[in-house]
Amino acid sequence: MNKPLILVVNDDGITAPGIRTLIQLMKELGEVVVVAPDKAQSGMGHAVTINSTLRFHKLDMGAGCEEYSCTGTPVDCVKFAVGKILKRKPDLCVSGINHGSNASINVIYSGTMSAAVEGAIEGIPSIGFSLCDYSISADFNPLKKFAKKIAENVLKNGLPNGVCLNVNFPAVAEEELKGIKICRQAKAMWTEQFDERKDPGGKTYFWLTGKFINQDKGEDTDLWALENNYVSIVPVQFDITAHTSIAAVSKWNFDLIPHAV
């Protein structure tokens, strides 16, 4: 039997310690091909490059697998891997390990998770991994056993159509990790703040910053799991229809419009 083919992508760039860790873990499970941005792409959401050109370079990073850097976004990397590099559809697409949380509303802004969602759109079982530590020197050792076990489960069980996994690890020592919780995305948001400065020419510019507000006290959420030293797994879908709202909106009055339904 052939080894599983595993596509590894990320949004922190191909040299980030998080993806180097993930590559080593996935090499224990299958044949690995890496396609990752040539620079950090955090906060890129589901951006794709349609108004400018893309370049890809084959690299040898000494990891013993095929690797490519890409001038585009995490989603571009998945598209290029599927469209140009891989000879067959991979058995698994893993994204990360992100330096920083993608729990709760962060999933929406995350390049890491958008790459996993793009994998799901392509029909590939896909997982985004994130460690709740933004540091470049974050310690990925405690999560290794968990990440590998989760990937093994996806290889074995597959995932429902249109669904990928958003996995977040609390930044704690291995002996403090209590286990795994399957969760829903907590209701939370960033209240933005704009750090206003003057450039050397005296003109105003801003840095977007913000404060994270958790509005959700549920114990079935990813934020609760992480605060209580569990690994959180949220199944995520790309059908973003608010199905339960279709009936309410259907009752609206559009009757001044000819032929309205």
Place this chain on the structure above:
Amino acid sequence: MNKPLILVVNDDGITAPGIRTLIQLMKELGEVVVVAPDKAQSGMGHAVTINSTLRFHKLDMGAGCEEYSCTGTPVDCVKFAVGKILKRKPDLCVSGINHGSNASINVIYSGTMSAAVEGAIEGIPSIGFSLCDYSISADFNPLKKFAKKIAENVLKNGLPNGVCLNVNFPAVAEEELKGIKICRQAKAMWTEQFDERKDPGGKTYFWLTGKFINQDKGEDTDLWALENNYVSIVPVQFDITAHTSIAAVSKWNFDLIPHAV
């Protein structure tokens, strides 16, 4: 009673005919403030600018309302409007009118819709409008009555928490428009193609292109509505948890991990 406060954003840039049309329509309904990118930002998804600086400029575009251009993404525009410009939370946030379809899976890649989703995250009733015509000279006249009526309904009825609307208009004459359908997001995807070229120095570069494939024959979808000359409205949510998959994933075997749940 005060007039409703309406925030207008887009992803095609502040000078695009689509947003100029939307500004005129919204001025009939309330006090309008415009915050829009200074250049086209199509395909930016839910990108936010966190690794570089932002600038905003107050402009007079002759529309008789407050307008600002922004160097960032559509989502940055919403955040800046809420965080720095508007004195109170707006009663409505409208995004568009996009030059091109945001129906089906396009909602995921769309800067127009990400701005509307960001509005919903901020607790503002929000609508993204798109015309299924990519041309800069697209005819927005046929949709005016419909867009205004939909905005009036949102101002009157509000929207459920966490939900915004994805409204798409078919590119047909007004007399061919059959009415409005409340729909779900059709299952469809882009199969990517990479147009490979050589630069003047002989190095390879690519343009991402693609072919749109509709895998969904349902008559309750946005694609069906648009193909049959209806305006499609899909209620969209930012909770992307695949709630129905939580039970299945919870049955997986993580038992080699100490303390696993």
